[in-house]
Amino acid sequence: MTYQQLKAEESKYVMNTYGRFPIALDHGEGATLWDVEGKKYIDLAAGIGVNCLGYNNPAIIDAMTAQAHKLMHVSNLFTTEPMVQVAKKLVEKTHLNGKVFFANSGAEANEGAIKLARKYSFDKYGEGRYKIVTLVNSFHGRTVTTLKATGQERFHNYFFPFTEGFDYAAANDFDSVRRKADEMTCAIMMELIQGEGGVLPLDPAFVKQVEAYCRERDILLIIDEVQTGIGRTGSLFCFQQYGIRPDVVTMAKGLGGGVPVGAVLAAENCANVLTPGTHATTFGGTPIVCAAANAVLDIVGDSRFLAEVTEKGEYLKNGILSIGSPHIHGVRGMGLMLGIIVDDGKHTAYANKLIEKGVLAITAGKNAVRLLPPLTISKEEMDEALTIMKEVF
Ligand SMILES: *Cc1c(COP(=O)(O)O)cnc(C)c1O
Numbered sequence: 020m021t022y023q024q025l026k027a028e029e030s031k032y033v034m035n036t037y038g039r040f041p042i043a044l045d046h047g048e049g050a051t052l053w054d055v056e057g058k059k060y061i062d063l064a065a066g067i068g069v070n071c072l073g074y075n076n077p078a079i080i081d082a083m084t085a086q087a088h089k090l091m092h093v094s095n096l097f098t099t100e101p102m103v104q105v106a107k108k109l110v111e112k113t114h115l116n117g118k119v120f121f122a123n124s125g126a127e128a129n130e131g132a133i134k135l136a137r138k139y140s141f142d143k144y145g146e147g148r149y150k151i152v153t154l155v156n157s158f159h160g161r162t163v164t165t166l167k168a169t170g171q172e173r174f175h176n177y178f179f180p181f182t183e184g185f186d187y188a189a190a191n192d193f194d195s196v197r198r199k200a201d202e203m204t205c206a207i208m209m210e211l212i213q214g215e216g217g218v219l220p221l222d223p224a225f226v227k228q229v230e231a232y233c234r235e236r237d238i239l240l241i242i243d244e245v246q247t248g249i250g251r252t253g254s255l256f257c258f259q260q261y262g263i264r265p266d267v268v269t270m271a272k273g274l275g276g277g278v279p280v281g282a283v284l285a286a287e288n289c290a291n292v293l294t295p296g297t298h299a300t301t302f303g304g305t306p307i308v309c310a311a312a313n314a315v316l317d318i319v320g321d322s323r324f325l326a327e328v329t330e331k332g333e334y335l336k337n338g339i340l341s342i343g344s345p346h347i348h349g350v351r352g353m354g355l356m357l358g359i360i361v362d363d364g365k366h367t368a369y370a371n372k373l374i375e376k377g378v379l380a381i382t383a384g385k386n387a388v389r390l391l392p393p394l395t396i397s398k399e400e401m402d403e404a405l406t407i408m409k410e411v412f
Pocket residue numbers: 123124125126127129158159160161210214215243244245246247271272
């Protein structure tokens with residue numbers, strides 16, 4: 020089917036919840052995609068930071084194919100090896116001495132972390148210590164609870180009543196955190212680089228202060244690594260570069276390299292809070308997605324691979340800056356999570372123009388063209404994208 024035919028049927032049968040870019044994608048190889056009409060694109064979006072190993076990656080395909088022949092799903096009523104392996108890798112590579120709960124998305128991982136934090140506090144201090152402080156401009160998901168955890172007013176509409184017990188502190192303002200995180204607070208949850216909010220990295224000194232404050236008051240520090248995790252910023256998790264020790268880390272996007280999987284990783288001090296009957300999911304940690312996650316972690320968890328992510332990030336960033344366009348006001352971010360800062364409100368127009376010319380890019384906040392390419396992107400692909408970016412900017 021052509022794009023026009025597909026779009027007509029989509030409008031008829033699929034709920035109109037997305038302002039989709041006007042192309043229909045068909046297949047990919049590496050960091051290159053082709054649409055249904057055969058037009059080629061360099062992909063700097065990776066399915067919103069999901070396809071960390073690019074398209075048609077044999078490691079993921081072989082692992083999933085082998086697992087599909089053996090066992091795809093049996094539910095969490097039984098033990099399966101792929102899940103145990105993924106959990107072990109996550110625990111060992113983060114040195115958090117903790118345990119993992121598997122979910123199916125970022126929002127679900129955050130829901131799990133929120134439940135864990137509230138129960139941790141309930142078990143230790145009884146009722147009333149339920150508040151979770153997040154940051155203004157954050158993004159934590161689309162469920163009724165994680166929408167409320169998201170520190171942006173525009174998300175708190177239509178679906179009333181939202182889950183109670185969330186409050187918002189200003190990012191990089193420790194006094195604001197101290198004012199909001201009171202004796203009723205059980206957790207502070209934040210992204211180290213606000214992704215949807217505009218690719219805004221937190222100030223390391225602020226993050227350290229928040230960590231110390233959490234320790235002092237037995238408040239759990241939840242780091243939402245749904246976007247920053249799995250090698251995206253040049254370390255397996257971004258918190259490792261900030262030199263902090265979170266109590267809970269949530270992840271999703273890149274973890275399955277293209278299949279839906281999320282996880283909550285709780286450190287030693289709170290690894291046993293969730294007990295039988297307190298949290299569950301039918302699909303979480305199912306063998307077919309864990310086969311993919313194992314392949315991803317074996318590749319992305321390697322220090323040479325991570326060093327390359329950092330190098331590629333620098334290369335892309337410098338390439339963009341050297342365009343020297345008056346319309347580019349800077350590049351924010353770490354590793355291969357970058358935001359090109361353009362005039363306020365112009366980011367969508369630039370993303371559209373880039374896509375028209377053959378580069379897939381997305382947007383964030385009010386002025387960022389966001390780049391989250393496959394971590395495996397080649398120098399040739401980056402050069403091709405830079406040539407097109409030069410033309411567009
Ligand atoms: C994408 C994202 C989420 C939500 O993940 P879903 O898989 O869409 O539910 C949560 N937190 C952050 C930081 C994200 O980037």
